[in-house]
Amino acid sequence: MPEQSSETDKIAALESEIRNLREKCAFLEKVVHEVPANIYISNLQEGVIWCNRTNEETLGYTLEEINEMGGMAYLQAIVHPDDLHIPEDSITHYQHFDGAEFGGLFRAKHKHESQYKWFLGWAKAFNKSPKGEVKEIICVDVDMSPRMNTEEQLTQALRENLKQKNRILLRSLRKREIEILELICKGCSTREIAERLFISPNTVSTHRKSIQRKLGTSNVADLVSLGKEAGIG
The missing domain is CATH 3.30.450.20 (PAS domain)
Incomplete structure (x- = not known):
């Protein structure tokens, strides 16, 4: 009798474990x-x-x-x-x-x-x-289409993400190109940049074209926008 009782207890424990596993699997499946x-x-x-x-x-x-x-x-x-x-x-x-x-x-x-x-x-x-x-x-x-209850925080998060992405893009620029981009973002003309950096206007134009190519912008307005979003200017 003791042996039979022990075997019955083992079966009951195993069945209980199986039920628990099934309940756990059902719960996890519902969560997923x-x-x-x-x-x-x-x-x-x-x-x-x-x-x-x-x-x-x-x-x-x-x-x-x-x-x-x-x-x-x-x-x-x-x-x-x-x-x-x-x-x-x-x-x-x-x-x-x-x-x-x-x-x-x-x-x-x-x-x-x-x-x-x-x-x-x-x-x-x-x-x-x-x-x-x-x-x-x-x-x-x-x-992201459902109405957000934290729209201000979402806007700020996306702004920070864009700023970080543009900062990574700026890493492709050389030191001189960064200097020129900073002056462009401050509203300086090609001639003004040339005078400040003691280089020719043609050299400034060449650098600007290189900056636009590296950053993927097609005009100065987009270039200034990207630079300011990255914290320049």
Whole structure:
């Protein structure tokens, strides 16, 4: 009888553990599918291979549809044409992974809508090969279209993010180019800059063209705007 009782206790304990595991799995599954963000796994070769329910509802494609059309084709279908380089940049980033994660802003649209929405996304290395090469990444994208209750803070955060991005761009400039950009942002003309720096106006123009090429601006107004956003002038 003692042996039978012991065996019964073991079975009861095992059944209790199984119930607890099922409850835990159900809870975690609910969290994953109810969280107000698109969560998905992307294979560097195949594209999106799994997503949560929020992702399906936000963009209109079920996981089955995504798998059927292919993860890369799915991304091309939802992401704005001007932002398609972002998924490609993330793949390149993780193919040469150095420990820094990838994130940014992009536009995507629902399957049955023509209007694009802005998303703030972040990725993290999720699965690696035995050699340490990243094979899959987990991504979390937040739809920024719903009304924000902290609009002032959001505006400030985006402003700070833009300032930091432009500061990184400025690192590509040489010391003399920085000096010229500072004077341009202060409203100095080509001749005034030449006189202050004791160089010819042609040299100033050459430097300005080089600055615009490096920063991706097409005119002085955009150049001044970028410089001021980065804290210059």
